[in-house]
Amino acid sequence: MSDENTPAPERSQRLQIDWPRLQAAAQAGDISPEQAERLWARWAGDAIAPARFSFTHVLYYFGGLLAIGAMTLFMTLGWELFGAWGVLLLSVGYGVGAVAVARHLQGRGLHIPAGILATLAVCLVPLAAWSVQSGLGLWPEGGPDSYRDYHRLIDWRWLTLELLTLAAAVVMLWWLRLPFMVMPVAVTLWYLNMDVAHMLTRQEGFDWEFTRDVSLVFGLATCAIAVWVDLRCRLASDPRDRQDFAFWLYLFGAIMFWCGLSFRESDSELSKLGYALINVVLVFLGAAIARRVFTVFGAIGVAGYVGYLSYKVFADSLLFPFVLTLLGLGFVALGIWWQRREARIHARLAGWLPTALSPLAEG
Known part of the structure; x- marks a missing residue:
């Protein structure tokens, strides 16, 4: 039977396409070799990213975060019994083992658990750095004398640990290219911004307002790094590099920026209006580049400003509860309207982006 009489498969039918078949199609002239390369690179990139978040992923992340927490947030004082050099050997041993398992899992195509194990190795770097400094007697006096305080207290003495963690994370990301490893980078940048503020003001004591403003600036810088990474x-061109390495940077950058912005106090109505307008920009920016973290924080800021206006206008009024009810229902209606038109809104807003940022609106 000739090819013209062969019925075409239904579009809903599942087909299996591998690299040899793409090569055969290119040799037959159905597509060019360049198109075959691009298609395979795109499909391979899709294969690396998980299609949906399942219960298996919950188990991965829950177990992984427990292991990471045991070596960071939940570390007990009992570890100090090993001494600085004993803790160093344990942290290095854990780290080397985690990297070895991560490499093995990555080779089997289990990228999520591999990323979690590699992240555990990165999270052990500040512990190892603290052990070395303590063992050599180089830990600065006057501050925390236990590593357990690293995740609890703001202090400029942690800066060496944070910088070494960032350096190690960059090397590990270059080597393994697993997106979850960006998480400790984002967290460390968050710690770094608070400790830098403490270092700059340590002569005059802790300055909350200065720390807040430093958080705002660090948040903007982190978001800028996220855009560059994105x-x-x-x-x-490499499918391994087209994974979402920017997610955690966007998340923590938005948190630092928005919190620094929202905690600013002002009695000026004009500055409050400016705050609301900045949040409106965040809502539309998040829609334009398909990063919902900006949309969520922007929506919270706008809702807070509208609530402030409602409280001021209708203070001590019987109408206040009704206004709040209508406001809440209005946001629900807006959500329904937005959901139905989200694709068109995204396309329209994406057209406003500068040419250099237009790739952020894709997919």
Whole structure:
């Protein structure tokens, strides 16, 4: 039977396409070799990313975060019994083992658990750095004398641990290219911004307002880094580099910026209006580049401002509860309207982005 009489498969039918078949199609002239390369790179990139968040992923992350927490947030004082050099040997041993298992899992295509194990190794770097400093007697006096305080207290003495963690994370990301490993980078940048503020003000005591403003600036810088990473990932030719390495940077950058902005106090109505307008920009920015973290924080800020206006206008009024009810229902209606038109809104807003940022609006 000729090819013209062969019925075409239904579009809903599942087909299996591998690299040899793409090569055969290119040799037959159905597609060009360049198109075959691009298609395979795109499909391979899709295969690396999980299609949906399942209960298996919950188990992965729950177990992984428990292990990471045991070596960070929940570390007990009993570890000090090993001494600085004993803790160093334990942390290095744990780290080497975690990297070895991560490499093994990555080779089997289990990228999520591999990323979690590699992240555990990165999270052990500050512990190892603290052990070395303590063992050599180089830990600065006058501050925390236990590593357990690293995740609890703000202090400039942690800066060496944070910088070494960032350096190790960059090397590990270059080597293994697993997106979850960006999480400790984002957390460390968050710690770094508070400890830098403490270092700059330690002569005059802790300055909350200065720390808040430093958080705002660090948040903007982290978001800028996230945009740069996001653009490089979207324009990369290697499928391994087209994973979402920017997610955690966007998340913690938005948290630092928005909290620094929202905790600013002002009696000026104009500045409060400016705050609301910045949050409106965040809502539309998140919609334009498909990063909901900006939309969520922007929506919270706008809702807070509208609530402030409602409280001020209708203070001690019987109408206040009704206004709040209508306001809540209005946001629900807005959500329904937005959901029905989200694709068109995204496309319209994406058209407003500068040409250099247009890849952020794709997919």
